[in-house]
Every structure is written in structure tokens, then in C-alpha cells.
Amino acid sequence: MxxxxxxxxxxxxxxxxxxxxxxxxxxxxxxxxxxxxxxxxxxxxxxxxxxxxxxxxxxxxxxxxxxxxxxxxxxxxxPRTGLSAVGxxxxxxxxxxxxxxxxxxxxxxxxxxxxxxxxxxxxxxxxxxxxxxxxxxxxxxxxxxxxxxxxxxxxxxxxxxxxxxLRPRDPRPTTPGPRRFGRFGAYGHATAKETFGTYGRYGARLSRRTASDGGAPHPHATGGRTAEAAPAPQESGDLTAPDTEAGSPAPAPETTWPADTPQPPKDAPAGLPWGITFLAMGLAVHAYADRAALAVLLGWLLIATGLVLAAPGLTHLCGRLLQSTRPGALRLLAGRVLMAEATRIGRPLGVVCAVASAGYAMTTLYAGSAPAFGPLTTLGALLVTGCTVATLLTAAVETRQCRSETTAALLRLGAPASMLRVAAALRAAALLALFGPLTVAVAALAALPVDR
Incomplete structure (x- = not known):
């Protein structure tokens, strides 16, 4: 219901x-x-x-x-706030x-x-x-x-x-960090060395547990003194050292990301080498297929798999190229979005590229040697093409939903809406400039043995 x-x-x-x-x-x-x-x-x-x-x-x-x-x-x-409370x-x-x-x-x-x-x-x-x-x-x-x-x-x-x-996944990392051992074989995560007698001091271990849980340290953790009264180390360049003139400690700059803030992408998607391998295998199957039906189907499946695996890496590369040679704010915005959404946009793009390559090869490069399309073949071609295009548009909608908070923040900061639209058009043009020639090249290589 x-x-x-x-x-x-x-x-x-x-x-x-x-x-x-x-x-x-x-x-x-x-x-x-x-x-x-x-x-x-x-x-x-x-x-x-x-x-x-x-x-x-x-x-x-x-x-x-x-x-x-x-x-x-x-x-x-x-998932929204409060839904778990009602089941x-x-x-x-x-x-x-x-x-x-x-x-x-x-x-x-x-x-x-x-x-x-x-x-x-x-x-x-x-x-x-x-x-x-x-x-x-x-x-x-x-x-x-x-x-x-x-x-x-x-x-x-x-x-x-x-x-x-869409099954629920555990947000905690699957591989924990390296385990360290404290004094007498006890588990610990601190990198500083313990002095003699620290382990037996009252409340010494409690401060580390409360700090790891995000709470305030226990007042007995520093030998009976509160955290505010504990002296700070006086080192050169220490931003947390107390200010001797003003009498108040200077706050340290924020150097870590909050828990709910998405970090910028660091590495490219790892499927590009495998995608190139599957693509080469599919083209090799087409070269020796002799137009057998099962061999042609296997070749196109390998080509489609290769394009789907390689497309996120190519999308990430397209975002990097947009930001090369002293970019401005527009190219930086367009390139960063492509890099951040490389996987979400790249996979549907790879499917569309594979379908377009197959259709172009069958309708154009085969010339008159291909058999005439019947009603069921036409229905299947229209169905596959329509599903892939609709999937790509739906992925664009998902990307827009995921970046709605970022878009709203840019608008609050004074970014004009026209700049966001131009950045979206720039991303589309860059992807078309990269994947258009790739589609034609894959179709030409797949149909080359037939023309020969």
C-alpha cells in the first residue's frame, strides 16, 4: 500500500x-x-x-x-530525516x-x-x-x-x-587503519610516546577514549586540571599557542573536511585500462567473426563492456582538459563537475556510445550488404536506442539532484544563473567533442573487416 x-x-x-x-x-x-x-x-x-x-x-x-x-x-x-522513526x-x-x-x-x-x-x-x-x-x-x-x-x-x-x-550499505570503512599497541600491549591509536607512569595515572586512558568519541576530555585526564587550564606548548609556528598580548588563544584554521561534506575527487576512475582491453578484444572478435551471428553479438557485447568501463575515465580526463592552460571560473566549474560526476555520467555515456556505434555500423558502413530490417528488428533497435537515451537523461537528472545543495550555495554567493547554464552547455559540448569521434572510430573499426 x-x-x-x-x-x-x-x-x-x-x-x-x-x-x-x-x-x-x-x-x-x-x-x-x-x-x-x-x-x-x-x-x-x-x-x-x-x-x-x-x-x-x-x-x-x-x-x-x-x-x-x-x-x-x-x-x-x-532517505530523509525522521523517516526511520516511523519505520x-x-x-x-x-x-x-x-x-x-x-x-x-x-x-x-x-x-x-x-x-x-x-x-x-x-x-x-x-x-x-x-x-x-x-x-x-x-x-x-x-x-x-x-x-x-x-x-x-x-x-x-x-x-x-x-x-x-539500492540495498543499505554500512557507511563505515571496510578496512580499518593500522592497529597500534600502547604500553603493556594495550590497544591505542596515539602516535605520541607515553612517559613513565602514564599508564597508571588516574584518568589518563579516559581522555583518549573521550577524544576519539568526539566529546570533551575528562577533567581528571590532565591530573585534576580542566582542559582550559592546561598549558599549551609554546613552539615556533604553533597556531594554537596562547596569545601573550591579547590573553586569549588564537583559533587554528580549519584544515579537515566535515563528516557530511563531499571531498573533491583525487584519482581518476580505475576502469580505463580494463575498458581499453575489452574494447580491443571486441574489435578482434569482429575481425575474425566472418559475420557469424553469435560472434557478432559476442563482439558487440565486449565492445559495449569496454566502452562502459572506459567512459568514466574518459569523462574524468575531459574534465581535466577543461581546466588546463590557465582556466577561468567557468571552465573550473565545468571541469570540476565532470571530474566529480565522472562515474555517474560516464557509464550511461558509454552505453549510448556503444549503441550509436552499432547502429552507425549496421546502417551506414555495411551499405547494401546488411539484410533488410523487419518490424521486430526495428522495434528492438528503437527500444534499445530509446532506453539508452532515456537512461542518459535520467542520469543527468540524478546528477542535478545530487548537486542541488552546491548549486543553491553558488546562487547564494552571488553566482549568476546564466553562468551555471553556460557551464552545463560547456560540459555537454566537451563530452560531445570527445565521445562523438570515438563512436565513429569504433564503428569504423568494427565494420572494417566486412568492407575489406
Whole structure:
């Protein structure tokens, strides 16, 4: 009931994204049912029917990726202050996201089943004068268990992926720092050496525990004196030493980041070498594929994996290039955003680059040697392209949501809104200048053995 209430009370933009997930699920379900109809109509071509079913893995993956991106940007399931007190903790919100995804995908699968039954003529008369009977198997009864099994693939896969990706994680670091030992083998984290008799002094160990917990030291930790009365070391250059003229200690500058402040990125994403490796493997498979269907599919899967792994590193590199050669405030802002959001923006960009490369190679570089596209091939191509573009736009929305506080802070500091829009346009232009030629180059290299 909570998932239904959150679904109904969402804004129109959120409802539109959920409808896109339902439409993608409907298209993928219809393609799966078409594979079943082709297998029923051609029982002697089991290999061709299995190959059609394998090719449906591409739109299935695109649909699941879109569903995950939409679940990440759902404002109704974002953790907020006070929700845990009423029973809406991170685990419950993850369950609500998974249920919302399941509802959208189940709605799309139901629509796909109704359309398929309508085209078969099971609900009304046969439309289009039976022109699509090749993959509908209208002359044979439809096995309902097999159809329902295929239709549950999209909701089950999408729901499981969303639940695993949005599961609550422990914010504490998984690998603790190096353990140090104090006097007599006791655990300690201080780097200063202890003097003789420190361990047995009353309250000496209590001050370290309270300091590590963020609290004030115990008054007995300094031998009965309070922390304010403890003398500060007088060293040259010590900013915390007491001021002899004013009589009050000078505050030290803030040199550490607060716990809730995101730190700037230091290193580039680590997937660039692996991405180049997978990309080279995919191009090598294409070079020796001899246009076999499974080999071509394997090659494009390797190419897509390589582009997805390499795209965050390339996006980070694009942000660095924007800040080179004495940048101003505009280029600094655009470059820093690209570096900070390299992973979130780069992965959908890699998927779009892979899909655009495959489409460009099949429609342009193959010339007249490629077979003519049928209605199912066109539907699959439109479905994959639409899902990847929608995922990229949804990732942009997620990036905007994550940086809303930073944007508001810049506006409060007096930054004009036009500068933020120009910075966004500069980021888009820089990414297009980098990934556009890369897409054309990958498509040309993939189709080179065919032209030769």
C-alpha cells in the first residue's frame, strides 16, 4: 500500500519516467513473446528461434538499466530525516523502490500480452489480414505457462537488480587503519610516546577514549586540571599557542573536511585500462567473426563492456582538459563537475556510445550488404536506442539532484544563473567533442573487416 501511495502521489516528471519503464517493459515482453511465436510456427528451426531469444538479451539489459536509473532518481524513496522513526529506514525504502519497479514492469508485461493476443486474433479478429503470422503462430494454441515465464523475466530481473543496487550499505570503512599497541600491549591509536607512569595515572586512558568519541576530555585526564587550564606548548609556528598580548588563544584554521561534506575527487576512475582491453578484444572478435551471428553479438557485447568501463575515465580526463592552460571560473566549474560526476555520467555515456556505434555500423558502413530490417528488428533497435537515451537523461537528472545543495550555495554567493547554464552547455559540448569521434572510430573499426 505504501508503494501504491508513493506511486500515486509522485510528480508528473516522476510518473513520466515510470511510464517509460513500463513502455520499455512492454516492448521487451512483446519481443520475447514474438520469439515464442516464431518457435511455434517453425518447429524445425530450433537454432534460429534460440538465436532470436539470445538477441532479446540486449533490449532486456537496456530495459533493466533504465529501470535502475529511474529507481535511483525517485524522490519518494530518498532517505530523509525522521523517516526511520516511523519505520521507513533504508531497508524499507529499498523495498519500496523494488516494489515500484515491479509494478511498472508488470504493467508493461501485461500490456505486451494483451497486444500480442490481439495481434494473434485471440481477443478479436486477426488484424492486418494475417500479415504477421510468421512470428505470431496464430494457427496454433499459445502455451500460457511458457508465455507467462517469458513475461516474468523483465519484472523479476529489474526488481532484483534494483534491490541489489539500492540495498543499505554500512557507511563505515571496510578496512580499518593500522592497529597500534600502547604500553603493556594495550590497544591505542596515539602516535605520541607515553612517559613513565602514564599508564597508571588516574584518568589518563579516559581522555583518549573521550577524544576519539568526539566529546570533551575528562577533567581528571590532565591530573585534576580542566582542559582550559592546561598549558599549551609554546613552539615556533604553533597556531594554537596562547596569545601573550591579547590573553586569549588564537583559533587554528580549519584544515579537515566535515563528516557530511563531499571531498573533491583525487584519482581518476580505475576502469580505463580494463575498458581499453575489452574494447580491443571486441574489435578482434569482429575481425575474425566472418559475420557469424553469435560472434557478432559476442563482439558487440565486449565492445559495449569496454566502452562502459572506459567512459568514466574518459569523462574524468575531459574534465581535466577543461581546466588546463590557465582556466577561468567557468571552465573550473565545468571541469570540476565532470571530474566529480565522472562515474555517474560516464557509464550511461558509454552505453549510448556503444549503441550509436552499432547502429552507425549496421546502417551506414555495411551499405547494401546488411539484410533488410523487419518490424521486430526495428522495434528492438528503437527500444534499445530509446532506453539508452532515456537512461542518459535520467542520469543527468540524478546528477542535478545530487548537486542541488552546491548549486543553491553558488546562487547564494552571488553566482549568476546564466553562468551555471553556460557551464552545463560547456560540459555537454566537451563530452560531445570527445565521445562523438570515438563512436565513429569504433564503428569504423568494427565494420572494417566486412568492407575489406
Amino acid at each position: 505504501l508503494a501504491l501511495r508513493l506511486t500515486r502521489a509522485a510528480r508528473p516528471a516522476v510518473q513520466l519516467r515510470r511510464l517509460l519503464v513500463a513502455a520499455a517493459s512492454a516492448g521487451t515482453g512483446f519481443l520475447l513473446l514474438s520469439c515464442l511465436g516464431y518457435a511455434l510456427h517453425h518447429p524445425q528451426s530450433a537454432g534460429a528461434a534460440a538465436l532470436r531469444l539470445v538477441w532479446c538479451a540486449v533490449p532486456l539489459a537496456a530495459t533493466v538499466y533504465l529501470a535502475l536509473a529511474v529507481a535511483r532518481t525517485d524522490p519518494g524513496t530518498k 521507513l529506514g533504508p531497508a524499507r525504502l529499498m523495498a519500496v523502490s523494488a516494489l515500484t519497479t515491479a509494478l511498472a514492469c508488470t504493467l508493461g508485461s501485461a500490456v505486451a500480452l494483451l497486444v500480442f493476443l490481439h495481434l494473434r486474433g485471440d481477443l478479436t479478429g486477426m488484424p492486418f489480414d494475417g500479415a504477421a503470422s510468421d512470428f505470431l503462430a496464430s494457427d496454433q494454441p499459445l502455451p500460457l505457462p511458457a508465455a507467462l515465464t517469458l513475461l516474468t523475466l523483465v519484472p523479476a530481473t529489474a526488481t532484483t537488480t534494483v534491490a541489489l543496487s
